[in-house]
Structure formats: C-alpha cells, structure tokens
Amino acid sequence: xxxxxxxxxxxxxxxxxxxxxxxxxxxxxxxxxxxxxxxxxxxxxxxxxxxxxxxxxxxxxxxxxxxxxxxxxxxxxxxxxxxxxxxxxxxxxxxxxxxxxxxxxxxxxxxxxxxxxxxxxxxxxxxxxxxxxxxxxxxxxxxxxxxxxxxxxxxxxxxxxxxxxxxxxxxxxxxxxxxxxxxxxxxxxxxxxxxxxxxxxxxxxxxxxxxxxxxxxxxxxxxxxxxxxxxxxxxxxxxxxxxxxxxxxxxxxxxxxxxxxxxxxxxxxxxxxxxxxxxxxxxxxxxxxxxxxxxxxxxxxxxxxxxxxxxxxxxxxxxxxxxxxxxxxxxxxxxxxxxxxxxxxxxxxxxxxxxxxxxxxxxxxxxxxxxxxxxxxxxxxxxxxxxxxxxxxxxxxxxxxxxxxxxxxxxxxxxxxxxxxxxxxxxxxxxxxxxxxxxxxxxxxxxxxxxxxxxxxxxxxxxxxxxxxxxxxxxxxxxxxxxxxxxxxxxxxxxxxxxxxxxxxxxxxxxxxxxxxxxxxxxxxxxxxxxxxxxxxxxxxxxxxxxxxxxxxxxxxxxxxxxxxxxxxxxxxxxx
Numbered sequence: 001x002x003x004x005x006x007x008x009x010x011x012x013x014x015x016x017x018x019x020x021x022x023x024x025x026x027x028x029x030x031x032x033x034x035x036x037x038x039x040x041x042x043x044x045x046x047x048x049x050x051x052x053x054x055x056x057x058x059x060x061x062x063x064x065x066x067x068x069x070x071x072x073x074x075x076x077x078x079x080x081x082x083x084x085x086x087x088x089x090x091x092x093x094x095x096x097x098x099x100x101x102x103x104x105x106x107x108x109x110x111x112x113x114x115x116x117x118x119x120x121x122x123x124x125x126x127x128x129x130x131x132x133x134x135x136x137x138x139x140x141x142x143x144x145x146x147x148x149x150x151x152x153x154x155x156x157x158x159x160x161x162x163x164x165x166x167x168x169x170x171x172x173x174x175x176x177x178x179x180x181x182x183x184x185x186x187x188x189x190x191x192x193x194x195x196x197x198x199x200x201x202x203x204x205x206x207x208x209x210x211x212x213x214x215x216x217x218x219x220x221x222x223x224x225x226x227x228x229x230x231x232x233x234x235x236x237x238x239x240x241x242x243x244x245x246x247x248x249x250x251x252x253x254x255x256x257x258x259x260x261x262x263x264x265x266x267x268x269x270x271x272x273x274x275x276x277x278x279x280x281x282x283x284x285x286x287x288x289x290x291x292x293x294x295x296x297x298x299x300x301x302x303x304x305x306x307x308x309x310x311x312x313x314x315x316x317x318x319x320x321x322x323x324x325x326x327x328x329x330x331x332x333x334x335x336x337x338x339x340x341x342x343x344x345x346x347x348x349x350x351x352x353x354x355x356x357x358x359x360x361x362x363x364x365x366x367x368x369x370x371x372x373x374x375x376x377x378x379x380x381x382x383x384x385x386x387x388x389x390x391x392x393x394x395x396x397x398x399x400x401x402x403x404x405x406x407x408x409x410x411x412x413x414x415x416x417x418x419x420x421x422x423x424x425x426x427x428x429x430x431x432x433x434x435x436x437x438x439x440x441x442x443x444x445x446x447x448x449x450x451x452x453x454x455x456x457x458x459x460x461x462x463x464x465x466x467x468x469x470x471x472x473x474x475x476x477x478x479x480x481x482x483x484x485x486x487x488x489x490x491x492x493x494x495x496x497x498x499x500x501x502x503x504x505x506x507x508x509x510x511x512x513x514x515x516x517x518x519x520x521x522x523x524x525x526x527x528x529x530x531x532x533x534x535x536x537x538x539x540x541x542x543x544x545x546x547x548x549x550x551x552x553x554x555x556x557x558x559x560x561x562x563x564x565x566x567x568x569x570x571x572x573x574x575x576x
Contacts (some may be wrong), residue, residue: 004036011043011062019187019566027060032451041461042127050534051166052159055149058101065149065157067108071189073159074109074145076181078116078190080173081142082228090118093139095132097239098265099157099302106147109159121211124202126239126265128305129160130414131209135201137166137411138208148304151276152536154268166411167383171513210243210416213249216407217420219338225431226252231423232295234259234286236275237266238303243416255428257293259286269303277302277309278402278454279319286295287311287319295319296428296573300386301415306379307402307413310422312436313555321438325358325452328398331418332361332438334425335396335406336368345369350389352382352397352405355494355517356529356542360450367447370395376494377531378514379403383411390554396411400452441555450548455541455575456533468532468539475518475530483522484568490521524570543569 002051006011012032016025031039042061047054047069053075058065065293081090092113096102103126109475121139123132129146136144142164149156161169161177164289171179186560231248233256235241241263249255260287262271269275272282277300286298290311298311298319311321322330332351332395339345350371353361357374365372375381382397386408398404403413406421445452476495480488481502492499497510519529529542545565549558 001560004032004039007078008040008043009093011037013064014186015043015068016059017330022066024060024066030275031060047172048181049169051147052335054150055158055535057155058157061550063106065159065270067105067191068189070105070109070147070159071191071200071454072184072186073110073161073181073190074112075116075160076184077143077177078113078118079151079179079184081118082116085142091121091139091141092118093121093123093132093141093144094137095123095127095129095135095144095152095281096268097129097149098126098237099149099303100149100154100267101157102147102267105157105446106145109145110198111191112189114197115190115192116192117194120198121201122198123441124200126242127206128239128243128416130306130410130412130416131243132164133410133412133414133498134212135205136162136164136207138205139201146304150276150535151278151302152306153274158535159278162412165383165387167387168259168378168380170380170384171307172551194403196525197452204347205291206243206246210247211249212409213247213414213417213420216409216426217249217417219334219424219428221252221424221427223252225427226423227254229255229423229427229430230254230296231256232259232286232290232293232298233257233419234262234283234298234300235265235305236262236272236277236282236300236303237248237264237269238275238305239307240264240300240301240415240419241265241546243305244301244419245418248423249422250424251306253423257289257455259284259289259403266318275303277307278324281539282319283309283311286486290319296430297422299419299422302402305415306413308404308418309402312426314437322436322440324361324400324402325450326440327402328400329351329358329360329364329417329443330425330436331398331406331421332403333364333395333443334421336370339395340368344393344456346409348391349395350385350392352385354378354381354399355512355519356400356531356540357400358450358452358544359527359546360447363447363450364443376517377401378534379405379413381413381512384412429475438552439551443551444549444555447549448546449545449555449562450544450557451559451568452544453566455543456538456568457541457575458536458538461536464537468537471539472518472530472532480517480520480573483520483526483528484527484565484572486522486524488520489523492517492519492521494518508571516559530560541570541575545569
C-alpha cells in the first residue's frame with residue numbers, strides 16, 4: 001500500500017466499506033495486491049459525461065462502469081426529476097444493447113428509479129437506441145436511459161440519458177444533473193427495488209416504432225423497384241436485428257440477404273476487430289456476401305443501431321463504402337427533393353449538421369432555400385435545434401460519424417429509419433437506370449466537389465489523456481499559419497468562443513456552447529478541425545477540401561487531385 005498516493009488511497013479505502021458489496025471489495029483487494037496500474041486507472045478520477053453520455057471500461061472503481069457509478073447517476077437523476085416535476089407522476093423508460101452486463105445493469109438502474117417512487121418502463125430484451133428515444137415520447141416519460149457503449153470495444157459499457165423531448169441531455173439540465181450526482185455519497189443510493197413500479201415493455205412499442213419508421217422513411221417507391229433492389233444487411237452482432245429486417249419487410253423490401261455469421265447479438269463481437277461501421281473491416285463479410293449474391297447495396301449498423309455504414313457500387317461496379325458525409329449528403333438531398341416536389345418548402349424549413357461535418361450541407365441547403373443549422377458534434381445538439389425552433393419544420397440532419405435522423409419522431413441518430421431511407425434512394429436510382437454513386441457525383445457537379453477525410457489517433461489511459469490535452473494546448477498556443485501553401489485566414493476556437501480573421505485581426509463571438517474544438521479555414525477553401533473524442537481515448541483531425549467538378553467524366557481525375565491535396569495537408573501537419 002505504500003506505493004499508492006494518499007489521495008488515491010482515500011478513494012480506494014472508501015470503496016472497502018460496507019456500502020459496497022463483498023465481491024466489489026474482493027476485486028479491489030486483488031487490484032491492490034496484483035495490479036496497481038489498473039487500480040490507479042480505476043480510481044484516479046470520476047467517470048465523466050461526454051458527447052454521448054457516460055462511457056467507460058467495466059470494472060470496480062470511480063472511473064469505471066459498475067452498479068455503483070450507474071446507481072449514483074440514477075439516484076442523482078431521481079433527485080433532480082423530483083425537483084423539476086414536483087407535482088407529476090414521474091415515468092422513465094430504459095433500454096439496453098447487446099453488451100456484457102447491459103441487461104443486469106439496466107435492471108440495477110430500474111431498481112434505483114423504482115426505489116425512488118418512479119414508474120419504470122423497462123424493455124424486456126435488447127432494443128435499438130432510437131427506439132428508446134421514440135418510446136420515451138410515446139409513453140409520456142420524463143426521462144430515458146440506454147445502457148450502451150455504441151461502437152466502443154467489448155470491455156466498455158455506457159449510460160445515455162434522454163430528456164422529455166426524446167433528445168439526449170443538453171444545457172442547462174446536463175450541468176444541473178451532473179452537479180446533483182456529484183453532490184451524492186454512494187451510501188445515499190437506494191438500490192432496493194419496488195417491483196410494482198417496474199413495467200416490462202416490448203412488442204407493442206416495437207410495432208408502433210416500426211410503423212412510424214416506415215411512415216417517415218418511405219417515399220413513393222414502387223413495389224417493383226423495392227422487390228428489384230438486392231440488399232445485404234449486417235447487424236454486426238448488435239441490436240438492429242430486432243428491428244431492421246422487420247422494418248424492411250413491412251416496407252415491401254423482399255430481397256434482403258442477412259450476414260448470418262453476424263446475426264446473433266454478442267457482446268464479444270467475435271467476427272470483427274471493431275463493431276464500428278466507420279471501419280472498412282467491419283463491413284468486410286457483408287461486402288463479400290454482396291459480391292456473391294450480386295447485391296446492389298450493403299448496410300451495416302453499430303451495436304446500438306444508431307449509426308449505419310453504407311456500401312454501393314462505383315463506376316467500375318465495385319462495392320465501395322461511402323463515408324458519413326457522403327451518405328448524409330445523399331439522404332439530405334433526397335429528402336429536400338421530396339419536400340420540394342410536394343411544394344412543402346416555404347422558407348420555414350431547416351436541416352441540421354455539425355461543425356466538423358462537410359461544409360457542403362450548407363451549400364445544399366441554400367440551393368433548396370432552407371436553413372442549415374450547425375451545432376456541436378453529437379445528435380443531442382440537432383435534437384436541441386428542433387426543441388429551440390418549434391415553429392420550424394425539421395427535414396433531416398446528420399453528422400460525419402455515420403449518423404442520420406429523418407424528421408423529428410426520433411430525436412437521435414436513427415439507423416432503423418435511415419436504413420430504410422438508404423434503400424428508398426437506391427431502389428429509385430436503380431429503377432431510373434442509375435446508382436447512388438452516380439447520384440452523388442451528380443451532386444458534386446451541381447454544387448461543388450467536397451472531399452473529406454478523418455484521421456483518428458488513439459491515446460489510452462492517464463498518459464494518453466494528458467498527451468491529447470497537450471496536443472490541443474500546443475495547437476492553440478502555436479496556431480497554423482499556412483497549410484499546404486495556403487494561408488490560414490480564419491481560426492475558430494470553440495473553447496474560447498472566438499472566431500478570428502487572421503487577415504484583418506477582427507474577432508467575433510461564436511454563439512454556440514463551448515467545446516474543445518479548433519477549426520482552421522484556409523484561403524483556398526480547405527477546412528481542418530481538431531477535436532478530442534468525447535467517447536473514446538482519441539484525438540480526431542477532420543480535413544475537408546473542395547473544388548469544382550465540370551462534368552461526370554472528370555470525376556476520377558478530380559477525386560485524385562483532392563485526395564492528393566488531403567495527403568499534402570496531413571504531411572504538412574506531420575500526421576502522415
């Protein structure tokens with residue numbers, strides 16, 4: 001024990017008291033005896049809320065996901081709801097994904113809510129995250145919880161909190177709830193359930209959710225076009241298997257090939273290195289199946305079914321994975337066309353995007369006379385836009401990290417409805433003797449060719465967190481002046497809420513919440529954003545370049561030029 005710092009020792013000892021069960025205490029004693037590095041990682045800080053709620057490695061300690069850290073969150077939430085809705089019968093909805101311990105941790109959360117006199121709707125088995133957002137509003141709940149770590153590795157789990165509007169927590173509630181949680185001691189958590197207040201839900205909510213997904217994601221595609229589209233789908237061992245095949249079937253898509261080896265929900269994700277549709281490797285088996293069955297489109301979703309990866313056939317008829325920006329542009333343009341054709345655009349509509357996503361979203365919006373509202377990374381900010389502008393129509397929105405939201409019936413990224421939307425786009429394109437890929441190129445010809453690339457650098461543990469922090473400090477203290485021979489003309493610092501024109505020296509205030517993001521804009525229209533991930537031990541660099549595309553035949557050559565430009569930027573920044 002002599003090698004453990006006093007402050008850490010105090011934290012550890014507080015967990016070796018009768019407030020914590022014997023199994024927890026035994027695990028801590030084992031760490032003390034055999035793994036002091038892991039002990040330090042487990043206790044050196046409290047696990048924090050990030051862009052997607054609270055995520056972390058499962059285990060004992062204050063910096064881990066366990067019944068006590070989640071119990072404390074839930075007790076704090078219970079206390080807060082009672083102050084916010086003093087005369088109402090409080091109701092919450094709880095869902096969970098395929099991860100290890102998700103089901104048991106969901107029951108712990110339900111127990112704590114019920115012990116505080118709150119009525120709980122608990123899904124009987126795993127369900128997609130967007131269904132929780134929907135169910136919360138449908139059942140008239142004050143709050144919702146999903147136990148998930150999205151696409152993080154198998155050792156992770158997490159706790160996403162949704163508020164009355166169906167969106168994730170945003171200011172001011174988020175800071176107020178975190179303050180309430182931090183005020184609590186672990187011995188104040190009420191773990192003893194009132195089972196009478198826990199109501200299990202399932203098929204009846206599924207049916208309404210699926211029907212609403214079809215209502216929002218279907219657009220006059222003929223039965224013949226639907227039957228003619230050859231779809232390959234993989235759930236990557238996650239929750240989407242409970243909703244997407246049935247949604248496609250009810251919508252009239254009969255030709256759906258499922259990757260059987262990845263059908264079964266499994267928290268080990270045995271067939272992939274990472275269950276992240278952003279990673280090309282994750283869709284490898286689906287693409288192989290599509291080549292075997294001559295599939296037109298491949299769709300894979302992450303474990304909690306809020307993000308989707310899409311692969312389509314390129315000009316050479318090879319399957320290629322679209323990046324999140326490309327998928328978002330195709331979906332947004334398709335939705336805008338539907339609204340325009342129905343004469344529903346009157347200047348009171350908007351689409352949503354984020355500060356690190358493609359600038360082409362704003363170009364697209366202007367072409368249709370709708371507003372493009374841009375917020376911080378995370379769909380909670382798009383949900384907040386809908387809440388903040390109730391008299392405006394929200395058409396759809398997305399972000400570069402493979403998420404999209406169709407309409408506002410779900411207030412989070414939604415891979416169920418977005419999968420159906422992708423199939424509608426593909427089916428209509430095929431019926432018109434074209435493809436999604438060719439449709440994308442047409443958009444580039446019409447609006448400008450925008451090309452993006454994301455570079456992520458992983459830095460794990462205490463030292464990694466410090467390295468990432470230092471990289472952001474260095475970037476602020478020594479800002480880039482020239483990138484790939486193009487002068488930096490604008491620097492946006494979202495932590496300081498300042499936008500500085502480096503040519504005139506003029507500064508303006510950025511009117512969105514503070515966030516640790518730095519964005520450089522260059523004279524030639526390139527954009528480089530730096531941002532530590534809010535859910536993983538990573539720092540991310542988002543590069544966007546653009547030029548005009550005169551015609552379809554110039555596509556390949558122009559794409560190569562843009563790729564070379566991104567390579568040069570990365571080399572200049574010593575990132576390659």
